[in-house]
Every structure is written in structure tokens, then in C-alpha cells.
Amino acid sequence: MSGSYYQLNAKYNQLLALLQAHLLAGDLDAVLTAGNSAGGQSITGVNDIGLTTINGAAYPPLGTDILDDNTDATFFPVFSSGTGTQSLLVNNGTNPITINPNTGQLVVDTTLLVEGGAAGTRVNIGNGVAGAGFGGTGAATVAIGERCGESLGGAACVAIGSLAGLSTQGANSVAVGDTAGSVSQGSSSVAVGQNAGAATQGRNAVAVGQNAGGGLQADRATAVGNECGAANQGIDCVAVGHQAGNGRQGTGSVAIGVSAGFDRQGRNSIAIGNSAGLTLQNDNTIVLNATGAAINGDIGVSRFLVAPMRGVALGVGVGICVYDPLTFEMVYSTT
Numbered sequence: 001m002s003g004s005y006y007q008l009n010a011k012y013n014q015l016l017a018l019l020q021a022h023l024l025a026g027d028l029d030a031v032l033t034a035g036n037s038a039g040g041q042s043i044t045g046v047n048d049i050g051l052t053t054i055n056g057a058a059y060p061p062l063g064t065d066i067l068d069d070n071t072d073a074t075f076f077p078v079f080s081s082g083t084g085t086q087s088l089l090v091n092n093g094t095n096p097i098t099i100n101p102n103t104g105q106l107v108v109d110t111t112l113l114v115e116g117g118a119a120g121t122r123v124n125i126g127n128g129v130a131g132a133g134f135g136g137t138g139a140a141t142v143a144i145g146e147r148c149g150e151s152l153g154g155a156a157c158v159a160i161g162s163l164a165g166l167s168t169q170g171a172n173s174v175a176v177g178d179t180a181g182s183v184s185q186g187s188s189s190v191a192v193g194q195n196a197g198a199a200t201q202g203r204n205a206v207a208v209g210q211n212a213g214g215g216l217q218a219d220r221a222t223a224v225g226n227e228c229g230a231a232n233q234g235i236d237c238v239a240v241g242h243q244a245g246n247g248r249q250g251t252g253s254v255a256i257g258v259s260a261g262f263d264r265q266g267r268n269s270i271a272i273g274n275s276a277g278l279t280l281q282n283d284n285t286i287v288l289n290a291t292g293a294a295i296n297g298d299i300g301v302s303r304f305l306v307a308p309m310r311g312v313a314l315g316v317g318v319g320i321c322v323y324d325p326l327t328f329e330m331v332y333s334t335t
Helices: 002-025
Strands: 078-081 084-087 097-100 105-108 112-115 122-125 141-144 158-160 167-169 174-176 183-185 190-192 199-201 206-208 215-217 222-224 238-240 254-256 270-272 286-289 304-307 310-312 321-324 329-333
Parallel strands (some): 122 141, 141 158, 167 183, 190 206, 199 215, 222 238, 286 304
Antiparallel strands (some): 078 084, 097 105, 105 112, 112 122
């Protein structure tokens, strides 16, 4: 017993002297390095121990919070492995995921950008030379698709689809569909469908359908239907139906029905019905067509054309039009 007591006492004195020496020197790290044993004794009364590694590994370990002391720094997230650290890369390539805590920006290669802050919020998802929305999409925008919203995009606009809103998309505009509103889409305009409003869509214009308002749709024009208002639709025009107002629809004109006002419909004219005012409808004319056959309306300006119309022997003169209050119809006299 006495031997064990003296041995333990010696170890205690040895440890105490070692601790006192290092405490006086302001260095406790040496006590805890390899080769220096504390003899299994506990250490009390120590307020702080400064370490950078434990058994060769970094301390504190990776994965803890990182504080950004820079004014504008981009972080490259890393994950720990048995042999060190490695940047988190995309598709085994060289482009990393980056996070900027000052701007709230998250970038994954050129395929994803999420950004929020005082300037507004952007959500860009896509792939391409610059990636969706990476070339200048404005604040509070959404760009989803290959190269959509890529260049000079306005604020609060939406571009969804490959090449949708590609270049110079106006503020508050919407482009949905492959190449919809692709080039020079005006502010507060809407283009929905493949190639809808694809090239130079005017302000406050609406194009819905494949190729609707596809080329040079003017301000406040409306085109609803496949290939309606497809080329050079004028200011304040309305085209509704397959290929209605298809080419060079004049200012302020209306075309409703399949191929109504199809080619070069005159200014301030109205064509209603299948193939009504099919080609070269004159200015300020009205064509109402329920025959199924084409009525061009090219016989002169300021005309009113209606077909079909029922003939009745009224005895008031051949060709005189009369309103019949019994049948609520317009008829023409055959006698």
C-alpha cells in the first residue's frame, strides 16, 4: 500500500509541476500533444484551450456555420472526406455551386440561380451558353427553360420554355412556350404557345396559340388561335380563330372565324365567319359570312356584305331588303 501511495503521489506532483510550468508560460497546448500524458487525471480550473487540430483533423470540424467577414464574397460549399476536402461540383465538371450570403444568391453552374434581396427576387432555371436569366433578367422575375429570359429582361416578367423571352423582354410581360416572346417582347404583353409573339410583340399585346402574333404584332393587338395574326398584325386589331387575320391585318380591324380576314384585311374592317373577308377586304367594310365559302369583300370601301340571305316574294321590288318582324330576319324581295 505504501509503495502504491508513494508512486501515485509522485505522479500527482509530477503532473502538478508540469501544469504549473505551462500555465505560467501561457501555453497549455503542449500538455495535450502526442507523447505527453496526464496520467489519467482530470484537469479542472482551465477556462480556455485554443486548438486548431485534433489528431491531425481540423478543429472545429467542417460543416459548422461559416461567418462572412467580407462585403461581397462568394462561398464555395465543400464536403469533408477521409483525405481532406473537395469542392462540391456539378456533373463532375469544373463549375461549382456558389452561395453569396450578402445578395442571397445561389448559383448551380449555369442551370440554376436563386436570388433575393432589396432589389427583388429572381428564380432562373435552365441551361445554355449563359443559362436561364443569367444575362440580365430584371428583379422579381421567373425564367425557366434553356436560355429563356437570357438578355436584357425587364422587371416582374415571366419566361417559361426554351428561348422564351430570350432577348429584351419588357417589364411585366409573360412568355410561355418554346420561343414565345423570344425577341423584343413589349411591356405588359402576353405570349402563350410555341412561337407566340416570337418576334417584336408590341406593348399590351396578347398572343395565344401556336405562331399567334408570331411576327410584328403591334401594340394592343390580340391574336387568339393557331397562326392567327401571325404576321404584321396592326395596332388595336383582334383576330380570333385558326389563321384569322393571318397576314397584314390592318389597324383597328376585327377578324373572327377560321381564315377570317386571312390576307391583307383593310383598316377598321370587320370579318365574321369562316373565310369572311378572306383576301383583300377593303377598308371600313363589314363581311358577315355563314355560307362556308369565301367572301372577299374587295368590291369597294364602306360596304356591308351579308350571306346567306333569304329571298321572299314581297312585291316591293327585286332585291329590296326588308326586315321581317315576324321572323326577326332580314330578307330580300324577289318580286
